[in-house]
Amino acid sequence: MAIKFDKKPGLVIYLTAGDPDLATTRDIAIAAIDNGADVIELGVPFSDPLADGPVIQRASERAVAKGTRLTDVLGIAKEIRAARPEAGLILFSYLNPVVRMGMKEFAAKAAEAGADGVLLTDMIVEEAGEYLEAMQANKLAPVFLAAPTSPDVRLKAIAENSKGFVYAISRVGITGTQSSLTSDASEIVGRLKRFTTLPIAVGFGVSNAEHVKAVGEFADAAVIGSAIVQLIEKTEPKEAAAAVGRFVAGLRA
Amino acid sequence: MGGAIDGKTSALVSPAGPVRSALGRFGVYGGRYVPETLMAALEELEAAYNAAKEDAAFQAELAGLLHNYCGRPTPLYYAKRLSEQLGGAKIYLKREDLLHTGAHKINNALGQGLLARRMGKQRIIAETGAGQHGVATATVCALLGMECVVYMGEEDMRRQELNVYRMRLLGAEVRGVSAGSATLKDAISEAMRDWVTNVRTTFYILGSALGAHPYPTMVRDFHRVISIEAKQQILEQEGKLPTAIVACVGGGSNAIGAFYEFLNDKNVQLIGVEAGGRGSAIGDHAARFAKVGGGVPGVLQGTYSYVLQDDAGQIALTHSVSAGLDYASVGPEHAMLHDSGRATYTAATDDEALKAVVTLARTEGILPALESAHAVAEAIILAPTMKKDDVLMVNLSGRGDKDMGILSKELHVSGAKAEVKA
Numbered sequence: 001m002a003i004k005f006d007k008k009p010g011l012v013i014y015l016t017a018g019d020p021d022l023a024t025t026r027d028i029a030i031a032a033i034d035n036g037a038d039v040i041e042l043g044v045p046f047s048d049p050l051a052d053g054p055v056i057q058r059a060s061e062r063a064v065a066k067g068t069r070l071t072d073v074l075g076i077a078k079e080i081r082a083a084r085p086e087a088g089l090i091l092f093s094y095l096n097p098v099v100r101m102g103m104k105e106f107a108a109k110a111a112e113a114g115a116d117g118v119l120l121t122d123m124i125v126e127e128a129g130e131y132l133e134a135m136q137a138n139k140l141a142p143v144f145l146a147a148p149t150s151p152d153v154r155l156k157a158i159a160e161n162s163k164g165f166v167y168a169i170s171r172v173g174i175t176g177t178q179s180s181l182t183s184d185a186s187e188i189v190g191r192l193k194r195f196t197t198l199p200i201a202v203g204f205g206v207s208n209a210e211h212v213k214a215v216g217e218f219a220d221a222a223v224i225g226s227a228i229v230q231l232i233e234k235t236e237p238k239e240a241a242a243a244v245g246r247f248v249a250g251l252r253a
Numbered sequence: 254m255g256g257a258i259d260g261k262t263s264a265l266v267s268p269a270g271p272v273r274s275a276l277g278r279f280g281v282y283g284g285r286y287v288p289e290t291l292m293a294a295l296e297e298l299e300a301a302y303n304a305a306k307e308d309a310a311f312q313a314e315l316a317g318l319l320h321n322y323c324g325r326p327t328p329l330y331y332a333k334r335l336s337e338q339l340g341g342a343k344i345y346l347k348r349e350d351l352l353h354t355g356a357h358k359i360n361n362a363l364g365q366g367l368l369a370r371r372m373g374k375q376r377i378i379a380e381t382g383a384g385q386h387g388v389a390t391a392t393v394c395a396l397l398g399m400e401c402v403v404y405m406g407e408e409d410m411r412r413q414e415l416n417v418y419r420m421r422l423l424g425a426e427v428r429g430v431s432a433g434s435a436t437l438k439d440a441i442s443e444a445m446r447d448w449v450t451n452v453r454t455t456f457y458i459l460g461s462a463l464g465a466h467p468y469p470t471m472v473r474d475f476h477r478v479i480s481i482e483a484k485q486q487i488l489e490q491e492g493k494l495p496t497a498i499v500a501c502v503g504g505g506s507n508a509i510g511a512f513y514e515f516l517n518d519k520n521v522q523l524i525g526v527e528a529g530g531r532g533s534a535i536g537d538h539a540a541r542f543a544k545v546g547g548g549v550p551g552v553l554q555g556t557y558s559y560v561l562q563d564d565a566g567q568i569a570l571t572h573s574v575s576a577g578l579d580y581a582s583v584g585p586e587h588a589m590l591h592d593s594g595r596a597t598y599t600a601a602t603d604d605e606a607l608k609a610v611v612t613l614a615r616t617e618g619i620l621p622a623l624e625s626a627h628a629v630a631e632a633i634i635l636a637p638t639m640k641k642d643d644v645l646m647v648n649l650s651g652r653g654d655k656d657m658g659i660l661s662k663e664l665h666v667s668g669a670k671a672e673v674k675a
Contacts, residue, residue: 046566046567047433047567047568048433048438048439048442048553048554048568049442050288050441050442050445050446050449050554051288051290051446051449052446053446057432061432061433064567069565070565070566071565094552095286095552096551096552096553096560096562096566096568097565097566097567098566099550099551099552099557099566100549100551100562100564100565100566101566121288122286122287122288122552122555123286124285124286124287124289124292126276126285127276127284127285127286144289145288145289145290146289147288147289147290147292147293148290149289149290149291149292149293149294149452149453150289150290150292150293151293154289154292154293158289169289169290172290172449172450172451172452172453173290173449173450174446174449174450
């Protein structure tokens, strides 16, 4: 139960919880861990995912339509934690479901479920007072996003307020697959390293083994999201865990 | 002014950890809840806006165009026949419907367009619900020679198709959004995705007093001119302030513009009218402040305000006959005014709004936009309960030309008869 990246580069795998269904998400997470994922980012589906591209939008829409709630996501987090005590586990959400539950209650339940940390897509450091208190009170790692557009003064604040790792956004844009990484990715990691010794994970558009290898040359870990969510979308639910397992195993090949 | 916390920016905070910020707060509402990628752009926008606000040349150019291009000041018109028919307060209409492009939206689109030019941004994006903000933005882009992309829900494109054609005629690209309910909320999300992706070159002209700081403050400031003029006009015509001011509230831009200069005049009642739609169940209306079936505070599209949502925090679908009021959240300054009681919020149903269109058309020869008709509907209820020397001011935020398609479907008009279809 910790965020650590033993092998280089580390692998962070994002899943939209409840797509295709909660039990399958749990099984996929376990398969991903067994095939080399260091950290699972368990995404809480939201009706209005404005930082996400079409792939994760569609997954969120399917999961919301199935009635997936934050409480349900906390439930499978607990199951994943019980099944794989050593893996890193992050809850990934837009702010509103968390606000609706209540920040304190959410943090307590996330800790109880065995999560290591939390990433809130639309939470910036300036607004994070209550959030950081709740994280600290429950020994959870707040992970903030750092963007290529963030000036150094912001990167410094982001690095200083993050725990576990810092999530560097590889490019200016929303989530989604792409054919090659831009120079923004190494540039932002280089700037972030001046402010922190925490591991730096690079995500957005990291889609295949070639990208993972490239990320490994300048960062500690790669985050793979849309490519996995797309694979799940194309695969029969009962085959999804095995398919994701094979895909994750191939990422460090 | 008015007890609002104007846009103050806290510096980034030290290793001791940031505290809850004062970024564009209206009481506890407002703030800045966005993906990090947008933060540099919001900070750049805020700095540029603050500089423009103090720049006499910028303000003079804006005032000149508002006067000579848009037609400000708009009249404050005493609606004599309507007042007599209702038999109560004297009703005055603030004629924002007479502005160039047909609604108050041009006040803000022009202000932000000039700001974009000042910042050297050549590509403009906007969202639109009823299409009035999209038309205003397309117009400003034509005027200033800028590229324009407007996001619009496909449901709204269908019901406001004349405005879609208008935007395209003006040279804008209109991009349909099919996600969610395919209305204003979904158009805003898609515009924000575009902005996140093209933030280095693009200026987002947000059309209501919504979104992350500094938008709610900036949009309100550009619409303040409504109440600045109205206050002077009513003093000239009646020698006193109005008893009450009524305005429709979608995001709340025309209402906050109409209310703002009166916030400290505590005897002036401020009444916002939301879309009551076809019923009080979630999904059937857009009445965020309704006591039954209304919203609760939450975060949508960058700001903390009342939000229609389910008990798991998923944003609710909304319904209104008027595309411009059909939105799940509301500007954060209205949330503050609601909680403090300084303004009160009520709702008019689809049918009440449709009937109000007919009433105003046939008593005054003025065809209001369906959005503005919600304010007229409230005036029709309120005026008879008021005294003869009371003054009721209605902000007539837009004209109804764009709604002919919907009206012809929803109203049965034959000779002297005009009825809402069952």
